[in-house]
Amino acid sequence: MGLTYKTILVAVDGSKEAEWAFKKAIEMAKRYDSKLILAHIVDTRTFATVGVYDATFAEKANCYAGELIEGYKAEAEKAGITHVISEIDYGSPKVKIPKDLAKKFHADLIICGATGLNMVERIFIGSVSESITRYAPCDVLVVRTQKDS
Template structure:
């Protein structure tokens, strides 16, 4: 592996920390002339809590994710990046991001926020960012603050 990152994945969950990670991702991608992959994983485990699950819940979650990622994609392109893609996936973010998506897209850097949105899960079984750090096949940048990006 060289000193430059070629394929950067930014985990997006709608939190302010993910927004900071996205902004940091733009800057790192610009410095490295990298591709940027924006990823949102819809946590299907939460659907088990809905007694009468129907496809409307999943479709609504996917539509919200698509709108959010298209907005981020446009911001990245407006900032000067030319190779920006996004992917929506389903499952556990802490598993899908480091084990499946990073491998599938030959990612050499994952950028994510330090905390994200799921406080209950973080309390009981650890944060998504912690799991990504532990199992990623590449470098991981955990963004804790908006320092140097605002």
């Protein structure tokens, strides 16, 4: 009896590592004929400080999230993935991905990049991928290299 994944959740933030994770998620979704959940979390913790200087920051973050997710969705569908769900949520990616979205979609695999866009936070309080690995209710694949390396 082989292990299969029916629902794969991939976390994307626009970084090159997230792109690698996305490519791996497409491969695995094809292999297992899985549902693919594309998730982007708009980190609202930055709104309070940035909002003082730029009142349109939240609007820009929402536009970026929508464009990012729609681009990934189009690429997944072009690759032949038939069941793709886009999810944009708000809050801390460290909490939302493993504790909320994984449960909401009954994910049996989460795929994420080893590092992402928020380098400063990673240095001081740990990475998003580390939190996902620690708190996820399912298997986690942390992608460190390009698909073809």
